Amino acid sequence: MKPLLTRPLRNRYFFISDIILLGFAAYISYVLRLEKFDLGLAWPGYLLFTGLAIVITPLVFRYVGIYARYWRYASIEEMLLLAGAVTVAGLVVGALHLAFFQVFPSDWPRPRSIPLIFLLLALVATAGPRFSVRLAMRLSRQRWGNGRKTANPPQPILIMGAGDAGAMIVREMQNNPHLGLEPVGFLDDDPRKRDVKIHGVAVLGDRHAIHAAVKRHQVSQVIIAMPTAPGAAIRDIVRICGEAGVQARIIPGIYELLDGSVSVKQVRDVRIEDLLRRNPIHTDISAVRAMLRGKRVLVTGGGGSIGSELCRQVLRCEPAELVVVGHGENSIFEIANELGAVVRSHESGQDAVSNPNHAPRLSQPASCIIPIIADIRFPERMRAIFEQYRPETVFHAAAHKHVPLMESNEVEAVTNNVLGTRNVVVAATATGVERFLMISTDKAVNPTSVMGATKRLAEMVVTHAGQKRRKTEGQGARPPSPCSTPPPPRCTVVRFGNVLGSRGSVVPFFQRQIANGGPVTVTHPDMRRYFMTIPEAVQLVLQAAVLGEGGEIFALDMGEPVRIADLAHDLIRLSGLELGRDIKIVYTGLRPGEKLFEDLFLEQEAYGRTMHEKVFVCRNGKETADWEPRMCSQIDELIAAAQRGEAAEVRRRLRNLVPEYQGDAVIRSPSVETHFHGHLPEPG
Numbered sequence: 001m002k003p004l005l006t007r008p009l010r011n012r013y014f015f016i017s018d019i020i021l022l023g024f025a026a027y028i029s030y031v032l033r034l035e036k037f038d039l040g041l042a043w044p045g046y047l048l049f050t051g052l053a054i055v056i057t058p059l060v061f062r063y064v065g066i067y068a069r070y071w072r073y074a075s076i077e078e079m080l081l082l083a084g085a086v087t088v089a090g091l092v093v094g095a096l097h098l099a100f101f102q103v104f105p106s107d108w109p110r111p112r113s114i115p116l117i118f119l120l121l122a123l124v125a126t127a128g129p130r131f132s133v134r135l136a137m138r139l140s141r142q143r144w145g146n147g148r149k150t151a152n153p154p155q156p157i158l159i160m161g162a163g164d165a166g167a168m169i170v171r172e173m174q175n176n177p178h179l180g181l182e183p184v185g186f187l188d189d190d191p192r193k194r195d196v197k198i199h200g201v202a203v204l205g206d207r208h209a210i211h212a213a214v215k216r217h218q219v220s221q222v223i224i225a226m227p228t229a230p231g232a233a234i235r236d237i238v239r240i241c242g243e244a245g246v247q248a249r250i251i252p253g254i255y256e257l258l259d260g261s262v263s264v265k266q267v268r269d270v271r272i273e274d275l276l277r278r279n280p281i282h283t284d285i286s287a288v289r290a291m292l293r294g295k296r297v298l299v300t301g302g303g304g305s306i307g308s309e310l311c312r313q314v315l316r317c318e319p320a321e322l323v324v325v326g327h328g329e330n331s332i333f334e335i336a337n338e339l340g341a342v343v344r345s346h347e348s349g350q351d352a353v354s355n356p357n358h359a360p361r362l363s364q365p366a367s368c369i370i371p372i373i374a375d376i377r378f379p380e381r382m383r384a385i386f387e388q389y390r391p392e393t394v395f396h397a398a399a400h401k402h403v404p405l406m407e408s409n410e411v412e413a414v415t416n417n418v419l420g421t422r423n424v425v426v427a428a429t430a431t432g433v434e435r436f437l438m439i440s441t442d443k444a445v446n447p448t449s450v451m452g453a454t455k456r457l458a459e460m461v462v463t464h465a466g467q468k469r470r471k472t473e474g475q476g477a478r479p480p481s482p483c484s485t486p487p488p489p490r491c492t493v494v495r496f497g498n499v500l501g502s503r504g505s506v507v508p509f510f511q512r513q514i515a516n517g518g519p520v521t522v523t524h525p526d527m528r529r530y531f532m533t534i535p536e537a538v539q540l541v542l543q544a545a546v547l548g549e550g551g552e553i554f555a556l557d558m559g560e561p562v563r564i565a566d567l568a569h570d571l572i573r574l575s576g577l578e579l580g581r582d583i584k585i586v587y588t589g590l591r592p593g594e595k596l597f598e599d600l601f602l603e604q605e606a607y608g609r610t611m612h613e614k615v616f617v618c619r620n621g622k623e624t625a626d627w628e629p630r631m632c633s634q635i636d637e638l639i640a641a642a643q644r645g646e647a648a649e650v651r652r653r654l655r656n657l658v659p660e661y662q663g664d665a666v667i668r669s670p671s672v673e674t675h676f677h678g679h680l681p682e683p684g
């Protein structure tokens with residue numbers, strides 16, 4: 001049989017208690033004011049006041065939803081609602097009480113301070129029973145554990161981070177003893193929180209107190225509840241935990257907790273992206289939502305790592321239609337099912353289904369998800385799709401991205417990255433697309449690979465279309481005619497480095513090598529790359545789409561470059577292994593097309609800051625000033641050579657079209673002018 005305290009208490013009992021206790025509160029108000037229990041001549045006034053109180057107050061409570069609340073889970077929100085409702089009811093009752101005596105004068109005593117005294121007592125009378133249920137529920141949970149008892153004593157846990165996330169984790173552990181976790185202390189680097197208690201749990205010190213706290217409380221696990229902490233802090237805490245012989249687990253970063261929820265269920269092992277995490281980016285979500293809400297949006301490469309995350313974040317902005325275009329049927333099937341589940345849950349009035357990618361919740365009429373299998377290399381197919389669905393905003397994420405693989409597949413690199421991009425741009429221009437944004441890469445800057453050169457040429461195709469738009473606007477708007485062609489889209493490019501967790505990323509490759517017992521292969525001890533998490537990169541891509549006017553190349557602030565050897569070392573350590581003893585790192589040499597360091601700007605590009613601190617812009621007019629007809633014909637010849645399968649001719653023409661293309665892997669040191677260290681250098 002369930003304990004009495006865990007049985008649900010219906011709101012009709014609160015209604016009855018309100019009627020009884022409000023009358024008692026009115027009586028005590030008169031007693032306190034008259035300083036006697038016998039009200040004498042004040043009895044009629046008391047009865048009138050009580051009658052008004054027990055009628056008006058429940059009506060106000062019902063109107064604001066007090067009786068619809070589940071008080072077993074009451075919080076500060078319910079307390080504020082209750083206080084506001086009591087205040088409104090008290091003022092109305094007091095005003096009616098005084099108005100009665102103005103209309104019907106009498107000799108009955110009517111102290112003017114009674115409504116104020118009653119207001120305070122009424123708050124106690126209505127809040128007391130409700131929050132006693134909340135307290136009883138907590139005591140019952142601590143005693144009975146929701147009917148589930150743990151066979152073993154609870155495991156002592158330390159919480160690193162005494163902020164909102166840490167407090168929520170502790171509260172959940174306290175409310176759910178069946179989890180078998182007992183928070184024994186907080187740790188926080190903020191000296192102002194030292195020696196204070198949060199939910200009865202003391203802050204024992206900063207991160208350097210981990211050793212002593214682990215030894216004193218026999219702790220076997222430290223939960224890092226710092227979703228906005230930078231990667232440097234996470235690395236240091238994980239290192240200290242390792243030295244103390246305690247397991248470190250973590251609450252996901254702010255980019256994974258897009259819905260703002262934190263719970264014990266989300267606690268997981270520390271991953272490499274946690275160690276590389278940077279300060280959170282503040283994005284103008286309202287501007288992005290205003291750009292996409294109610295619009296028709298198309299994403300190419302929608303089944304890929306970047307494309308699928310673009311679809312998730314675009315869906316949060318509630319477009320009218322989301323057209324997901326991709327070549328791989330399995331990946332398109334998976335992302336379409338995921339997004340479709342979000343839409344169906346919204347239509348049924350339920351929360352979004354739980355999934356590892358934190359699917360969004362929708363508040364407006366559900367978007368229409370349209371999955372399409374298509375190859376961007378076929379212009380007729382692209383034109384047909386754009387004609388049918390008439391997208392207003394296009395995100396072009398489809399591309400071949402593997403550097404060594406494209407070195408031996410030059411034909412595919414050109415037909416997909418150059419021809420495919422041109423096909424999408426042409427279709428977008430012909431059908432009146434408003435905004436067009438292409439996802440590019442830092443490997444397009446001073447490329448040493450075929451992949452980088454083709455992406456650089458694709459950038460030039462897109463920026464040329466964007467500059468045509470700016471020229472059209474500069475000439476002034478002309479009145480439309482039935483035969484007039486639509487203006488070119490606002491075409492922009494976003495350039496960034498590697499993303500963690502993407503297909504072909506070095507991280508899952510290293511993880512597979514570690515799982516197989518090693519060795520971990522690194523091409524060069526000095527190789528560095530920029531890294532960014534996929535949600536973070538996509539968030540900035542959407543911000544750049546808002547900023548773009550046409551013809552710009554945006555570069556994202558990638559932070560500091562990371563040594564690939566250090567990345568491999570961190571992954572080995574996170575796997576619980578020791579470098580040299582359990583597993584080795586072997587240096588294999590640079591692969592075809594690779595270089596040691598990546599740049600984000602060309603030397604001739606004029607770059608500067610934008611309104612967003614993490615997005616930079618560069619405009620290059622030098623390459624596109626004389627496109628017509630020279631560049632267009634040369635691109636046609638390049639594509640024709642690729643379609644004929646002439647690899648050597650493809651490379652030769654790439655060198656002519658992309659002067660920076662060096663054609664072979666080159667070991668370079670980072671230059672002061674072009675290498676990006678997380679701070680934008682002053683333009684030279």
